[in-house]
Amino acid sequence: MHTPPSGKIMRKVMDRLRIVKTWIFPATILLLLSVPRPVRAQEAELKKKWDRLIKNDRTAGRKAAYARWSGVNKRIYGHNLDQPMVPASCLKILSTGVVLRHMGASYKFTSSLLGEIKGDALTTPLYWRGNGDPSMTLDNLTALVRQLKAKGVRKIPKGVVIDDTYFDRQKPAGFQFSRGNEGFLALPTPTTVEGNAITVTLEIKDAEVAITCLPASPYHTCSSEVTVGTKEDVRFTTDTRGDVLQIKAKGTITAADPKVVNRVRSFDSSRYAHGILLQVLKENGITVDETFARGATPAKVPVIVSHSSDTLAALVRATNRHSNNFYAENLLKALGAQITGQPGTTQKGLDAVYAFLTRAGVKRNQVVLANGSGLFGNSKISARALASAMEQYATLPWLQALMIDSLPRPGRDGTLYKRFTGTAAEDVVYAKTGTLGDASCLAGYISKGNRTILFAIMQDGIGGDLKGARTLQDELVVSLAKFFKGQKP
CATH class of the missing domain: 3.40.710.10 (DD-peptidase/beta-lactamase superfamily)
Structure with a gap:
């Protein structure tokens, strides 16, 4: 048999209902209103x-x-x-x-110089072998050459060989049809330096326009017919006939913007790398035969110095x-x-x-x-x-x-x-x-x-x-x- 709740219990129930009505219900409404739309x-x-x-x-x-x-x-x-x-x-x-x-x-890429040292000379060619480091800079290459010199090397009578065998020489699709000379069109190679491109700088000095090309190399030259004018209009042309890349600048630059920098790609990346390494060797007092060569490094030739890329x-x-x-x-x-x-x-x-x-x-x-x-x-x-x-x-x-x-x-x-x-x-x-x-x-x-x-x-x-x-x-x-x-x- 069901027993009705006592008056005391009923009063407690009513008190709780008043709390819900007075505090909890309004708080719930406010909370719901504060939530973003569904x-x-x-x-x-x-x-x-x-x-x-x-x-x-x-x-x-x-x-x-x-x-x-x-x-x-x-x-x-x-x-x-x-x-x-x-x-x-x-x-x-x-x-x-x-x-x-x-x-x-x-993972890190490695660029190495290899050869056999006897006294102050190499008895083998100096091999430059890379596995595709796209970030190799002129400073990195210079550091390698200085380490080579620190090991006593002063003469490389058998020259430099660029080991580009880690990649094939096939151009990626689209590149084979491009005749552009812009730096962003440089081709991928295992031995790289400065993105396989030459930085050409035109700058007004003493009312004349001077031109510089870096990195320096016996395999590219730069010349300028640029003058000072009222508007900037500079064009860069390249002549790829023969072994030396000829870069020419024509047009005008202004006194208001007296410096123009452009990047021109190399067209023979292995020869480009060879020329820059020759230049760095000579600048550091190492005599070297300048005959161009590329090919695989013999298995028994030891590594002399190496550079590792960033991650x-x-x-x-x-x-x-x-x-x-x-x-x-x-x-x-x-x-x-x-x-x-x-x-x-x-x-x-x-x-x-x-x-x-x-x-x-x-x-x-x-x-x-x-x-x-x-x-x-x-x-x-x-x-x-x-x-x-x-x-x-x-x-x-x-x-x-x-x-x-x-x-x-x-x-x-x-x-x-x-x-x-x-x-x-x-x-x-x-x-x-x-x-x-x-x-x-x-x-x-x-x-x-x-x-x-x-x-x-x-x-x-x-x-x-x-x-x-x-x-x-x-x-x-x-x-x-x-x-x-x-x-x-």
Whole structure:
């Protein structure tokens, strides 16, 4: 039989109800009001915003856009996801990521001078052997020569041999048709120095225009017909006939901007390396036969001195932040040599990238790879495929962290230095730019703490309208950053 509660118990119940009504219920309402709008509503609003921006964009050509949460199978937005498009330098996110995954963050390249020493001379040629270090500088090479001299070497009567056998001599796709002389077109080689390019400086001195070319070498010369004028208009031409590269500058520079610096690529990288090493040896008081030679180092010839590069993680950072094509192509050939043995080739490196994409679930009809840098527009990849590769990095947390860190940051350095400053994206965006005359791309991450969104925005057939393409990219990414922060997109 049910017994009614006593009056004392009823009073306690009523007191508790009054507490709930007076304090807890209002506090709960305030708490609910302070929580951001539901994520689904924010996502719906973001999708509408991106749809509207893409629909109303006046830039010519095709567009693709993809955004998703990293680490979970949750897409935020997708438009034209499976259409292969020209990624330009966004391709470096893919090629450098695969290089890091296979070779490891702590890997270092080695450049060595080899030979047999007897007294103050070498009884063999001096061999310079490298395995593709793209960061080797004139200072690094000079340090090696000084170490060689410290071991008593003063004479090299049998000359210098450039051992370029670690890579093949095949040019990456697109490079074989290029007649340009710009420094960013320098070809990948195992023995490198200063990015295989010559820095040409024009400067007004005593009302005349002086020209200097560094590094110095017997295999290239520089001359100038540049005068002081009312506007800057300088052209550099190269004559590659014969063994000596002739660089000529013509045009005008102004007193208001009295210094012009340009980089011109070497056209025979092994001869270029040979000439610079000859120059450094002579500058350090070592006599040497100057006959050019290249070939493999005999197995029994010992290493005299060596230089190690910075870590691969640091080299990938330099590649992506400054969109360094030379670094990207060298790293890809080095990857090929690491996986399948010498010689390293572009195709061997690309085969490793294709294998990685297959593991990431990418269909082969969504990607065509031609080189490691994205130059010339020969490569194509869909936004879904590029994003899938970026998501695959998340299966190795160290790899995703290094890839995010390798990308340019707004207002800091690299190719995003002047973009997104003063916007919601400034402190959370890490992204790789890609630019060709007819294509533009922005791909990367919005990340803070343990939350990450990855995105890829691709446009090709833009007819040179880079300003319009970047305006759309910036609007899309800023709205995505606002969504990430719980703000109205």
